[in-house]
Structure formats: C-alpha cells, structure tokens
Amino acid sequence: MSSATLETPIRNLVTATGGFAGTRRSQFPNVRPPGYFSPDADPAAVRAFFEANGYLVLENAFNPAEVEELKQETTQICRGQRGELPDHPAADPAEPDDSVLQRFLCIHFPHKCSDVMLRAIHNQPTIKTLTTVVGPNVKCMQSMLFIKSSGKPGQAWHQDEDYIPTRDRSLIGAWISIDRANTDNGCLWVLPGSHRHGILWEQHWHGDRRFDCAEESVNFPYRDEEAIPVEVEAGSVVFFNGYLLHRSLPNKAPQGTYRRSLVNHYMTCESRLPWGKPPEGEHNGHFDHRDIIIVAGKDPYAYRGYESIHKPSVRPSGQGGCDKWGGKGRQYKEAAKAEAPAATA
Numbered sequence: 464m465s466s467a468t469l470e471t472p473i474r475n476l477v478t479a480t481g482g483f484a485g486t487r488r489s490q491f492p493n494v495r496p497p498g499y500f501s502p503d504a505d506p507a508a509v510r511a512f513f514e515a516n517g518y519l520v521l522e523n524a525f526n527p528a529e530v531e532e533l534k535q536e537t538t539q540i541c542r543g544q545r546g547e548l549p550d551h552p553a554a555d556p557a558e559p560d561d562s563v564l565q566r567f568l569c570i571h572f573p574h575k576c577s578d579v580m581l582r583a584i585h586n587q588p589t590i591k592t593l594t595t596v597v598g599p600n601v602k603c604m605q606s607m608l609f610i611k612s613s614g615k616p617g618q619a620w621h622q623d624e625d626y627i628p629t630r631d632r633s634l635i636g637a638w639i640s641i642d643r644a645n646t647d648n649g650c651l652w653v654l655p656g657s658h659r660h661g662i663l664w665e666q667h668w669h670g671d672r673r674f675d676c677a678e679e680s681v682n683f684p685y686r687d688e689e690a691i692p693v694e695v696e697a698g699s700v701v702f703f704n705g706y707l708l709h710r711s712l713p714n715k716a717p718q719g720t721y722r723r724s725l726v727n728h729y730m731t732c733e734s735r736l737p738w739g740k741p742p743e744g745e746h747n748g749h750f751d752h753r754d755i756i757i758v759a760g761k762d763p764y765a766y767r768g769y770e771s772i773h774k775p776s777v778r779p780s781g782q783g784g785c786d787k788w789g790g791k792g793r794q795y796k797e798a799a800k801a802e803a804p805a806a807t808a
C-alpha cells in the first residue's frame with residue numbers, strides 16, 4: 464500500500480494508561496488495550512496518551528438511554544421525519560425500518576435537523592475530554608451520522624484535516640458509537656502516532672470496492688499491518704487527531720446489523736476556520752467559516768457573528784459508482800485490470 468518516503472522515529476508510542484484499561488467488564492474485548500479511559504480518568508494520563516498516539520477511547524460517555532435515543536433518532540432522520548433529505552423522499556409509513564436504513568451509508572450535518580443530534584455535540588463527558596486534550600476554548604463545525612448496514616463500505620486511509628483545515632492543527636473527531644463496533648462490522652482502524660509528522664499525505668482515487676468514494680492517502684511511512692482496530696462498546700467516544708491516519712473496513716456482519724456512529728468535529732476557538740471557499744473578495748488569510756457552535760470557553764472572533772450555512776445531505780456509498788463524487792472515469796481495480804493490454808513475453 465504505502466511506501467516509506469520518510470525515515471521516522473515515530474514508533475512504539477503507547478504510554479501508560481490511567482483509568483481502568485484491562486480491568487473492567489468481562490465482555491468485549493476481555494482485556495482493554497491501552498488508551499481506554501473512564502469519564503473520571505486522570506486528565507494528565509488522558510492528555511499524555513492522546514498527545515503520543517493521536518487517539519483515545521472514552522468509555523461510558525453516553526448512557527444506555529442516550530444511546531437508545533440516538534438509535535431511534537437515526538431511524539427518524541432516515542425516514543425523513545426530521546425533514547426530507549436531498550434526493551431521498553420521506554419513507555412510506557408502511558416500509559420497515561430495516562429497508563429504509565439500508566439506503567444510507569452516512570448523513571452529513573444531522574445536527575441541522577435534529578435536536579437529539581445537536582444535544583450530543585454538547586455531551587458533558589465529551590466536552591471534558593475535549594478541554595483536556597484540545598484547550599479551554601472549543602468549537603464544533605461538523606457532524607456526520609454513519610448508519611453502515613451490513614455490506615456497506617468503509618473509508619480508505621485519510622486524515623480529516625485534508626477536508627477540514629484548521630490553522631493550528633487542532634481538529635479532532637469525536638466518534639460516538641451507537642452500536643458496539645468491532646472488526647466484523649467495520650470499526651475504526653488507526654495508525655498510532657501518525658499525526659505527529661504534521662504532514663498531509665498525497666491522496667488518490669483508490670479503485671477499491673471496500674471503500675466509499677473519498678480518496679485514499681498514500682506514500683506515508685506506515686504499513687497496513689501497523690494499524691490497530693479501535694473496538695468499542697456502544698456509548699463510547701473515540702477521539703482522534705485531524706492529522707491521524709485512520710480508516711474503516713466494510714461491515715461484514717450478518718445481514719440486518721448496523722455499525723451506527725455519530726462523528727462530531729471540533730477544534731480550538733483560537734484558530735480561524737478556512738473551510739470551503741472564501742466569500743467573493745475576501746482575503747484567504749481572513750477567511751473564517753462561521754457555521755460553528757461554541758461548546759466550551761470563549762470565542763475570540765465572536766465579533767464576526769455566526770451563520771447557518773450547511774444543511775443535512777446524504778453521502779454516496781459508492782455502490783452506484785463514484786463519478787458523481789469525485790469526477791468521471793473513476794474505475795475500480797478489477798475493471799482497470801481487465802482493460803489493461805496483456806503483457807508480452
């Protein structure tokens with residue numbers, strides 16, 4: 464996959480984990496790997512693990528009733544009960560939930576149509592972890608609701624700052640698991656410590672049916688074998704740095720199962736957010752996207768005001784091809800192979 468383009472000492476980064484790693488419930492996984500914390504874990508240990516590894520897991524951030532509420536709300540959003548989604552008419556009341564849910568891989572900006580999703584952005588254990596690892600002043604600019612029923616693809620290796628650029632590298636994803644996530648149903652995989660290079664790696668169309676239409680980062684100095692799965696219970700939140708290389712694989716669990724997750728993205732309030740196109744005539748350096756929610760502390764740019772720009776949208780799964788998402792002529796590897804001229808002896 465990737466070839467080593469840089470010599471790097473950034474390896475063996477696991478630091479001692481406070482909290483209860485390895486000592487809690489007997490179910491799944493039996494022994495917690497390093498990096499799993501409880502909401503009352505020592506903030507210094509949480510910060511140290513995150514700085515070294517670029518990710519961490521906060522367990523029990525959402526209680527079972529809150530998880531159930533997120534699950535029910537996901538269904539209502541998909542059915543069109545929180546407003547019709549673009550190109551997806553509201554479901555017929557007679558259509559079973561399963562049949563509706565299977566139409567969606569992911570819905571962007573669900574907090575724009577749902578109070579339940581908006582409330583999740585302000586989840587207290589999540590905010591406490593954010594202020595521990597990001598800083599006292601934190602804003603949120605984006606949400607994505609993954610439904611990922613069995614058979615749906617994952618996302619190829621990428622770094623979120625490629626899509627949502629901050630000026631101080633403070634972007635952080637808070638990935639809330641609505642279902643237990645494991646290697647069967649397509650949990651997240653991370654390359655620990657990969658955020659520390661501070662490089663946004665080259666990206667290409669992958670041509671790989673395991674992944675949706677988003678491009679794949681390549682030529683970074685890690686092998687797939689170095690990745691670790693981040694398996695979590697429902698109600699956990701996986702935090703990951705915007706420069707951390709991460710991916711997910713398809714949901715291969717039995718038909719009728721889901722790997723639902725709500726991913727909210729946050730950053731410091733101190734950084735302006737040059738996300739999207741600056742308005743006509745505005746200098747790039749002054750550009751600051753203002754469709755944001757302050758979740759902790761103060762916003763030094765409050766004088767610029769706030770806007771509501773984004774609306775809920777449906778992300779293509781790639782199952783009908785990726786031409787619409789990334790430009791025409793995107794072939795999958797097997798098609799490209801079949802078309803290639805036979806090698807001459």
Ligand SMILES: O=C(O)CCC(=O)C(=O)O
Binds near residue numbers: 710726
């Ligand atoms: O949930 C997934 O499968 C992928 C999520 C992801 O890559 C992201 O939020 O950046």
